[in-house]
């Protein structure tokens with residue numbers, strides 16, 4: 673990934689980044705703009721709508737090969753952090769989703785929509801006090817589709833205590 677100085681700061685890119693919330697470098701960059709029904713970010717570039725994570729992938733990482741999908745290693749559809757994005761075939765993607773849903777199904781905790789990775793992500797947001805900025809409980813709850821009390825329980829280790 674190029675450093676900031678190497679980035680061509682075109683108007684379209686500035687506009688894109690205006691919709692991105694970057695709480696802490698290295699963690700998820702959360703899309704705060706329009707969303708598609710499927711949960712992905714929606715961005716209008718050159719007169720047509722594209723999924724925000726695909727735009728981010730192409731801008732930072734390079735062209736997407738024909739027929740390839742852009743997947744999230746962090747499993748957060750609203751994330752546009754290029755380091756969390758990778759290309760995979762549709763079949764790979766489906767297989768990934770199936771194994772993840774099976775995995776989730778087996779985890780019987782309060783907040784079944786969470787997994788070990790999202791728990792670590794949430795805790796890192798609250799542990800790290802860079803700039804003193806922290807997302808609200810509601811914001812985090814909305815992203816992961818859980819209630820605010822669950823987010824609080826995750827932070828206070830009342831649930832998912834076994835996740836380091």
Ligand SMILES: [Zn+2]
Pocket residue numbers: 699700701744746747748751752753756
């Ligand atoms: Zn991410």
